[in-house]
Amino acid sequence: MPAIETATRILIHGGRVIDPANNVDTVQDIYIADGRVIASGNTPQGFTADMEIDASHRVVCPGLIDISARLREPGQEQKATIATESLAAASGGITTLCCPPDTYPVIDTPAVTEFIRLRAEAAGNARIVTLGALTQSLGGEQLSEMAALRSAGCVGVSNALQPLLNPLILRRAMEYAATFELTVFLHPNDHWLANEGCAHEGRVATRLGLRGIPEAAETAAVARDLALIEQTGVRAHFCRLTSGRAARMVARAQYDGAPVTADVAIPYLYLSEIDISDFDSQCHLMPPLRTVEDRQQLRDALQQGSVSAVCSDHQPHEPDAKLGPFPATEPGISGLDTLLPLALRLVDEHSIELADLIHRLTAGPAKILGLPYGSLSVDATADVCIFDPSASWQLDSSTVRSNGLNTPFMGWEMKGRVTHTLLAGQLVYALN
Amino acid sequence: MTRHSLQIDKNGRLRHFLCISGLNRQLITEILDTAESFAGVTQQSVKKVPLLRGKTIVNLFFEASTRTRTTFELAAKRLSADVLNINITQSSTVKGETLLDTLRNLEAMHVDMFVVRHADSGAAHFIAANAAPHISVINAGDGWHSHPTQAMLDMFTIRRVKGADFGALRVAIVGDILHSRVARSQIHALNLLNTGEVRIVAPQSLIPAHAESLGAQVHHDLQTGIKDVDVIIMLRLQRERMQGAFLPSAHEYFELFGLTEEKLMHASPDVTVMHPGPINRGVEMDSEVADGPRSVILEQVTHGIAVRMAVMSMAMSRKEGDTG
CATH class of the missing domain: 3.40.50.1370 (Aspartate/ornithine carbamoyltransferase)
Structure with a gap:
């Protein structure tokens, strides 16, 4: 794995170590050898470091895990590639990325999974895991070969944003996935109720004459999916909740013991329907940005933990994709560069405690994905993110590392900057 | 921007x-x-x-x-x-x-x-x-x-017929508000001119979410919706709305929301009837109304x-x- 500096024994000293998986929040040293954490606090006997990282006045936490990032390869390399986006991830403190199956070709065969794995290895900047397609070609009709996908390394199965119209097929897909203990990742959006809309059905869409997607498109899908989860016993994850009502439905199901988790994407915690008022295509997202109240309720759900992960929902685009009348533009925001700084802003705004936030960026998503990362436990893989929580910088075309410059946060003052990223004990990013 | x-x-x-x-x-x-x-x-x-x-x-x-x-x-x-x-x-x-x-x-x-x-x-x-x-x-x-020029020509027509004091006017817009760029622009223009009352009249399936936030009272009944109004603007109903399950049939729509001489009795005696065209006769309104003395449809053009x-x-x- 290429690294910017090769060292086998690393000492990170003087940092505030926040490791939510182990309930740790204290200033201590971290010792790394052969790609693993070998100790924290006291120096292990006979340890001499090849490399020392001064982390004083900085936070040391597990490498971030982004539960949804589209890297556009294979199939849409005009937008971005695994090499460019994994580099952006490393500079953002993200060590593990989960790629949804809606690539071209779709991740419905081991060959595509293998292709992505090889590309990620060649790039060497971040670990990339994949979700396999729930149905062949995401067509919603024939089950994919889930056992083969699992063997090839897929950490779950999903139909991504493609509709699965027939509930009987969804039921059987869930049953089949449960057979192999695969988590099903669901995007709750009722295809018929969504009705090819492009904005939240509310005051702003009414004024702008945009075809609306009602909240019920999400809640009706969550209700249907919850019924089938209960019926089949499959472990399921709701991706990118947008409404407070859906978040409460999931929390209630969790309380009742259903094996369900949920995530939100960071733009939904800062933007709302109001941001599309000028037909700003940078705020064209799918599912759509909803109300200011929903935004607050999503923040509450993240704080309370019923939503246990926050992700970038990274969707880099070439500039042309956003040049057109609002409904004709491609949805999505480029988000790898802003995942951590925007998340940290939640702490500044007293929406969540720092340790809880780090949990939603590390141990939370690790558990959802069933991955052994997201902690600094002794013997854990040494994925580490070190950031300066008080460093200010501006998001502009020179600071965005992703190929996608499509972000409505352009020009925003960001607080919190990654200084070092370690992937399995290798330094893959260091701020100059 | x-x-x-x-x-x-x-x-x-x-x-x-x-x-x-x-x-x-x-x-x-x-x-x-x-x-x-x-x-x-x-x-x-x-x-x-x-x-x-x-x-x-x-x-x-x-x-x-x-x-x-x-x-x-x-x-x-x-x-x-x-x-x-x-x-x-x-x-x-x-x-x-x-x-x-x-x-x-x-x-x-x-x-x-x-x-x-x-x-x-x-x-x-x-x-x-x-x-x-x-x-x-x-x-x-x-x-x-x-559709701002349509809205302005409608305001122009209203001003010519009713005078410049929009504050004294009640205006009802009847029909497919949901899909209508004309209605949205008219509501904005009427409000900018301080129109006394702006109403929209349609079944709920043709009213957009939070329509009152546009600045109009929502009515689902034609008789109460046009009661004592000075201007009625009828909107064109596209035939495909029947396929989209917005409405059961053109027949039932005309029964409930089509403008006839009889229903016009509920409006102000000197009511003015407008339509941005083209008219579906027998769907939005009777020919008797469209061609009648209260209609200014051709003046609008x-x-x-x-x-x-x-x-x-x-x-x-x-x-x-x-x-x-």
Whole structure:
């Protein structure tokens, strides 16, 4: 794995170590050898470091895990590639990325999974895991070969944003996935109720004459999916909740013991329907940005933990994709560069405690994905993110590392900057 | 980029004409007054003024239209401009690229104004935001969003028939509000003119979410909706609304929401009936009403020319010696 500096024994000293998986929040040293954490606090006997990282006045936490990032390869390399986006991830403190199956070709065969794995290895900047397609070609009709996908390394199965119209097929897909203990990742959006809309059905869409997607498109899908989860016993994850009502439905199901988790994407915690008022295509997202109240309720759900992960929902685009009348533009925001700084802003705004936030960026998503990362436990893989929580910088075309410059946060003052990223004990990013 | 700064220059003059919201009362009154001065021109035997001589106006229609395009063309010709009609039905290519490419090609021909109709809401804003600085954009209808010249010609018609005191008026807009760019623009314009009461009347399936936030009272019953109103604006009902499960049948719609002489009894005795056209006789209204003494439907068409002349000349006059 290429690294910017090769060292086998690393000492990170003087940092505030926040490791939510182990309930740790204290200033201590971290010792790394052969790609693993070998100790924290006291120096292990006979340890001499090849490399020392001064982390004083900085936070040391597990490498971030982004539960949804589209890297556009294979199939849409005009937008971005695994090499460019994994580099952006490393500079953002993200060590593990989960790629949804809606690539071209779709991740419905081991060959595509293998292709992505090889590309990620060649790039060497971040670990990339994949979700396999729930149905062949995401067509919603024939089950994919889930056992083969699992063997090839897929950490779950999903139909991504493609509709699965027939509930009987969804039921059987869930049953089949449960057979192999695969988590099903669901995007709750009722295809018929969504009705090819492009904005939240509310005051702003009414004024702008945009075809609306009602909240019920999400809640009706969550209700249907919850019924089938209960019926089949499959472990399921709701991706990118947008409404407070859906978040409460999931929390209630969790309380009742259903094996369900949920995530939100960071733009939904800062933007709302109001941001599309000028037909700003940078705020064209799918599912759509909803109300200011929903935004607050999503923040509450993240704080309370019923939503246990926050992700970038990274969707880099070439500039042309956003040049057109609002409904004709491609949805999505480029988000790898802003995942951590925007998340940290939640702490500044007293929406969540720092340790809880780090949990939603590390141990939370690790558990959802069933991955052994997201902690600094002794013997854990040494994925580490070190950031300066008080460093200010501006998001502009020179600071965005992703190929996608499509972000409505352009020009925003960001607080919190990654200084070092370690992937399995290798330094893959260091701020100059 | 805000809507305000996009269509109004720093001196408060009209730069583009994209939507009613974001304009102020003074400006739309100026449009009405200017239209009034042009109304005389259209009645002269020589129906031309040389205001836009040497200017090239492109009617860029991505959606079929007869009436609107024709009146824009006539308005431009009466201002002595050269007019180019381009009809582009949506192709299967990526819309954004096609639109921007089309724009750049036409710009290269040194045109001065685009009159745009497009099926996507926000298309006119997009074109205005991306056009060369010397080009003015007039929105001739974008998606369900806005059709500001139609709204202005309706205000012009109301003002001519009812006088300038909109505060004394009750106005009901009846029909498919959900899909109507005309209704949205009319509601904004009526509110800017401080209309006493603005009502919208339709079954709930044809009313957009939070419609009251547009600035209108929502009614689901025609009789109460038009009770004592001074103006009724009927909207066209597209036949495909039956397929989309918005309505059970044209028959039931006409029974409940179609305007007949009998139902008109609920309105003010001197009520004025309007329709942006084209009418579905026997669906939105009886022929008896459409052709009756209260109808000003054909006057609306005539006024459309004067109003479009006003908007075009105002947007272009700003250009002389002012690039702000």
